[in-house]
Amino acid sequence: VIATFDGSSVNLGREGKVLYDQSGFGRPGAGGLTLSPEEALYLLHRNKIEIEGYTFDSFLAECAASPGFFRCYLVYRDIRERGYVIQPGPHDFRVYRRGQRPATGQSHYVLRVLPERELIRFEAIVGDVRSALHMRKHYVLAVVDDEDELTYYEVKLPRLEKAADCAGAGIIDAKVFGTTVIAEHDAAAALEQAWFGTRLDAERLMLSPTETVFLAGRGMLRCGGGPASLDTYIEASMASDADLRAKLAAYTHLRDLGYIPRTGYKFGHHFRVYSGKSTHSEMLVHALDADAGMPMSVISRSVRLAHSVRKKMLFACTHENTVCYIEFARIKL
Amino acid sequence: VIATFDGSSVNLGREGKVLYDQSGFGRPGAGGLTLSPEEALYLLHRNKIEIEGYTFDSFLAECAASPGFFRCYLVYRDIRERGYVIQPGPHDFRVYRRGQRPATGQSHYVLRVLPERELIRFEAIVGDVRSALHMRKHYVLAVVDDEDELTYYEVKLPRLEKAADCAGAGIIDAKVFGTTVIAEHDAAAALEQAWFGTRLDAERLMLSPTETVFLAGRGMLRCGGGPASLDTYIEASMASDADLRAKLAAYTHLRDLGYIPRTGYKFGHHFRVYSGKSTHSEMLVHALDADAGMPMSVISRSVRLAHSVRKKMLFACTHENTVCYIEFARIKL
Numbered sequence: 001v002i003a004t005f006d007g008s009s010v011n012l013g014r015e016g017k018v019l020y021d022q023s024g025f026g027r028p029g030a031g032g033l034t035l036s037p038e039e040a041l042y043l044l045h046r047n048k049i050e051i052e053g054y055t056f057d058s059f060l061a062e063c064a065a066s067p068g069f070f071r072c073y074l075v076y077r078d079i080r081e082r083g084y085v086i087q088p089g090p091h092d093f094r095v096y097r098r099g100q101r102p103a104t105g106q107s108h109y110v111l112r113v114l115p116e117r118e119l120i121r122f123e124a125i126v127g128d129v130r131s132a133l134h135m136r137k138h139y140v141l142a143v144v145d146d147e148d149e150l151t152y153y154e155v156k157l158p159r160l161e162k163a164a165d166c167a168g169a170g171i172i173d174a175k176v177f178g179t180t181v182i183a184e185h186d187a188a189a190a191l192e193q194a195w196f197g198t199r200l201d202a203e204r205l206m207l208s209p210t211e212t213v214f215l216a217g218r219g220m221l222r223c224g225g226g227p228a229s230l231d232t233y234i235e236a237s238m239a240s241d242a243d244l245r246a247k248l249a250a251y252t253h254l255r256d257l258g259y260i261p262r263t264g265y266k267f268g269h270h271f272r273v274y275s276g277k278s279t280h281s282e283m284l285v286h287a288l289d290a291d292a293g294m295p296m297s298v299i300s301r302s303v304r305l306a307h308s309v310r311k312k313m314l315f316a317c318t319h320e321n322t323v324c325y326i327e328f329a330r331i332k333l
Numbered sequence: 334v335i336a337t338f339d340g341s342s343v344n345l346g347r348e349g350k351v352l353y354d355q356s357g358f359g360r361p362g363a364g365g366l367t368l369s370p371e372e373a374l375y376l377l378h379r380n381k382i383e384i385e386g387y388t389f390d391s392f393l394a395e396c397a398a399s400p401g402f403f404r405c406y407l408v409y410r411d412i413r414e415r416g417y418v419i420q421p422g423p424h425d426f427r428v429y430r431r432g433q434r435p436a437t438g439q440s441h442y443v444l445r446v447l448p449e450r451e452l453i454r455f456e457a458i459v460g461d462v463r464s465a466l467h468m469r470k471h472y473v474l475a476v477v478d479d480e481d482e483l484t485y486y487e488v489k490l491p492r493l494e495k496a497a498d499c500a501g502a503g504i505i506d507a508k509v510f511g512t513t514v515i516a517e518h519d520a521a522a523a524l525e526q527a528w529f530g531t532r533l534d535a536e537r538l539m540l541s542p543t544e545t546v547f548l549a550g551r552g553m554l555r556c557g558g559g560p561a562s563l564d565t566y567i568e569a570s571m572a573s574d575a576d577l578r579a580k581l582a583a584y585t586h587l588r589d590l591g592y593i594p595r596t597g598y599k600f601g602h603h604f605r606v607y608s609g610k611s612t613h614s615e616m617l618v619h620a621l622d623a624d625a626g627m628p629m630s631v632i633s634r635s636v637r638l639a640h641s642v643r644k645k646m647l648f649a650c651t652h653e654n655t656v657c658y659i660e661f662a663r664i665k666l
Contacts, residue, residue, distance in 0.1 A: 045534065046338040057508070061560035065513030101590040116598050124549060145598035148513075148531045175390070178397030180481075198481045201378065212490060213529035227394035265449050268634020301601020305634060308641035 010040035024085035024101030039074040164258030176228040209237035250287035250316035291317035343373035346554035357418035357434030371409040495593030508559030583620035583649035623652035
C-alpha cells in the first residue's frame with residue numbers, strides 16, 4: 001500500500017481500510033485512512049506500507065524532530081508487538097483488550113509515555129487517574145529509560161477497607177524525658193497491647209514522635225509530673241521533622257481504619273503497615289503533601305523495593321484533612 | 334558500688350576499678366573510676382551500681398536534657414548486650430573486638446550515632462572514614478529510627494580493581510535523530526560487541542545520552558550526514574539532565590577499569606554495573622557531586638534495595654575529575 005505524508009499525518013487511500021478493519025490501525029475518513037506518525041513508522045518498519053518519497057530513516061528523521069516522538073514510537077511498537085491494538089490519544093495512547101479493536105469494543109487502558117526523569121506531580125496524577133476511572137479505564141504509565149528500555153506501571157487509587165476497629169488503650173500516663181516519651185508498668189502494657197511503642201525494658205516502653213502526637217491529639221496521653229512538658233516535646237518534634245504533619249495525617253487515617261502503621265525506616269519509607277490479618281506487613285506507605293512531586297526514577301526505586309519485600313507501594317497524599325492513597329504497581333502487559 | 338554524680342560525669346571510688354579491669358567500663362584515674370552518663374545509666378539499669386540521690390528515672394531525666402543522649406544510650410546498651418566492650422569517644426563510641434577491652438587491645442570500630450533523618454554529607458563522611466582507616470579501624474553508622482530500633486551500616490571506600498581492558502569499538506558512524514542516536518549495520522554490531530547501546534531492530538542500535546557523550550568525548554563517534562548535529566544533541570542532553578555530568582564521570586571511570594555500566598533505572602539508581610565475570614550485575618552505582626547530601630533514610634532505601642537484589646550499593650562521588658566510591662553495607666554486629 002502506498003501512502004502520502006503531508007508533514008503531519010500519513011494518508012492511505014481506501015485500500016488502507018483493511019488495516020483498520022483487521023488490525024485497528026489509523027482513523028478511517030472520507031478520504032481513506034489517516035495514520036499518526038507512530039503508526040506509519042511502525043507499518044513502514046513492518047513493510048506493510050510505503051511512503052512516497054521516504055525511506056524508514058528519512059521518515060524517522062522527519063518525525064524525530066518533534067520532542068517525545070521517539071519515546072512514543074518505542075512504546076507504540078512494544079504494545080503492538082505484545083499483540084494489542086493501540087490508538088493515539090488522549091494522552092498519549094489508548095490500548096484495547098487483547099483481541100479487541102476500535103470496531104469491536106472500548107479501549108481498556110489509557111497510557112501515558114514519559115522519560116525516566118519526568119517529575120510526577122501527585123495532585124496532577126490523581127486527577128488523571130480519576131478521569132481514566134470515570135471512563136472505566138485503567139491508567140498506565142509507560143516509562144522509557146535512558147537506554148530505551150520500557151517499564152509499565154499501573155497507577156491505582158485504592159480505597160482501604162476497614163481492617164478492624166481502632167484499638168483503644170484508654171488514657172495513658174507517660175513521662176517526657178527530653179526527646180523521648182516513656183510509659184511504665186500497666187500503661188506500657190496497655191500501649192503494647194494496642195500496638196504502640198517499643199520496649200526499653202521490662203517496665204518501660206518508648207513512644208515515637210508520631211505515636212505521641214497522635215495519642216496526645218486524641219486526648220489519650222497524660223504527661224504530668226515528668227521532667228519535661230508534652231507541649232515542648234511536640235513543638236520540638238514538629239520543628240525537627242518537616243514530614244511529621246503529613247506522616248500524622250496518614251498515621252491517623254490508617255489507625256482509624258484499624259491498620260497498624262509502624263516505622264518503615266528499614267525499607268526507607270515512612271511506614272510499614274499491618275492489617276492485623278498476618279504477621280507480615282502488606283504495605284509500605286510514604287506520606288506526602290498533595291502538591292509534592294517526585295522524579296519517576298525515585299518512584300521506580302520505591303516500587304522495586306516494595307515488590308522485592310512483597311508489599312504494595314502506596315503514597316499517602318494529604319490535602320487539608322483528607323488522605324488519598326496512590327499505588328504504583330509494576331505490570332507486565 | 335555507690336557512685337556520685339557531679340552533673341557531668343559519674344565517679345566511682347577505687348572499688349569501681351574491677352568494672353574497668355573485668356569489663357572495660359569507665360576511665361581509671363587518681364580518684365577512682367569515671368563513667369560517662371551512658372555507662373552509668375547502663376550500670377544502673379543492670380543494678381551494678383547505685384548513684385547517690387538518684388533513681389533510674391531521675392538520673393535518666395537529668396541526662397536526657399542533653400540532645401542525642403538517649404540515642405547514644407540505646408546504642409551503648411545494644412552493643413554491650415551483644416557482648417562487646419564499648420567506650421565513649423571520639424564520635425561517638427569506640428567498640429572493641431569480641432573478648433577485647435581497653436586493657437588488652439585496640440578498639441576495632443569507630444561508631445557514629447545518628448537519627449534516621451540526619452543529612453549525610455558525602456564529602457564529610459569520606460573524610461571521617463579516611464580518618465578511621467588511618468587508625469586501622471572500621472567506620473560504622475548506628476542509626477536510631479523514630480521507633481528507637483537500631484540499624485548498623487559499615488561505610489567503606491572500596492578501591493575498584495581493574496576488571497578487564499577497556500573494550501574499544503573503533504571509530505563508529507552514527508546518526509542523530511532528534512533526541513536519539515542510532516548506529517546501523519556493522520557499526521551497530523561493533524557497539525553491541527563492546528556492550529554499548531540497545532537494539533532498535535536487526536539493523537539499528539540506539540545509544541543512550543551517557544554512552545553517546547562518552548564515545549564522542551573519546552573521539553570514537555562520527556555523526557556526519559545525519560538529520561541533526563551531535564553538538565546540538567549533547568547540548569540538549571546536558572540541559573535536560575542535571576545529573577549527566579556526574580553520571581559521565583562515574584561512567585568513564587568504570588569503563589576505564591573495564592566494567593560495563595548499564596542503566597539502573599529499574600533499580601532506581603543510575604547504573605547497574607557488570608564486571609564481565611558473571612551475567613549478574615554486582616553493583617548499583619549512583620553518581621553524585623562530592624558536595625551532595627542525602628538523608629540517612631533515603632540511603633537506607635538504596636541499601637535495602639541493593640541487598641534485596643544481591644548487589645553492592647555504591648555512591649560515586651565526583652570531585653573535579655576524581656571519582657571516589659562510598660559503599661554502605663548493612664551489618665549485624
